[in-house]
Amino acid sequence: MAEEREYRMEELAGTAGITVRTLRFYRERGLIPPPRREGRIAWYDGRHLARLRTIAALLERGHALSGIADLVAAFEHGRDVGQVLGLTGPTEETPVRLTPEELADHFEGEVTPENLAAALDLGYLATDGEEIVHISRRLLDVSAALVKEGIPLAAVLEAGRRVREHADELADLFTELLREHTEEKDAQRLRPLAKSVVDAELSMALDRRLRELS
Structure with missing residues (x-):
């Protein structure tokens, strides 16, 4: 290779x-990762180029540089996709990989550091290297x-948080029901x-x- x-x-x-x-400014602000050092020479790679193109795209969409810095910081402090998928285990949901530009297009004007932090906390978003992963195609489409x-979007995320609480209670109820009256191997079936x-009761x-x- x-x-x-x-x-x-x-x-x-x-x-x-x-x-x-401008590149020096971005580096000083923490908008791009540190370069690889070889003596006094700084070497950059494709990750740095991708980040710079993402910054340019977000600036074109009207995001302030200070806001982009906050978004970068929030992502870099978020859970990675391995942690999130490890917590959820087997699932019927289909994760979606997104660039920051695609995420901004889904929620035009609503991708703020606060909303991003809330989505990370809920586990809706995770990071996988330079990529963003939304944990569920269905939730992404409905939210958008x-x-x-x-x-x-802040109201949608708050509703999602409250639904999560009730969904956990319902899952506990049915898990207990199945545990009490069926074999463990039948639970998934x-x-x-x-x-x-x-679904019927909610309808x-x-x-x-x-x-x-x-």
Whole structure:
């Protein structure tokens, strides 16, 4: 396998379409990882170039440089995808890999450091090296659709947190039911029945509440 290309500072700046002064500024602000040092020479690689292109794309989308710095810090202090998937174990949900630009496009104007930190805390987002991973395609699509309908992402995330609490209680209820009345090996097989009960009850509860509003 070919070795990954490395760049000196001037080469990296030219490839990224920025000045050496700007590159130094980004490095001092912690917007890019430290370079590899070889004596007095600093070597940069494809990760640095990808980060610089991400910064440029986010600036084009109207994000302030201070906000981008906060986003970078939040991601670098978030759990990695291995930790998150290790906590969840087997799942029917499909994780989605995103660039920061794609995440910004899903939630235009709503990807703030506060919302990012909340999503990381919930386990909706995780990091895998330079990539972002959303833990569930369904949750990503629903969250984006709600934001497009005018609901602030902060409110969507808070609702997700509250739903998580109730979902954990329901999971505990059905786990205990299955443990008490079935063999352990049957729990996974009967899992769809538990989901059907929750889906039906939630559907009827929504019908009742919506009738009250009309």
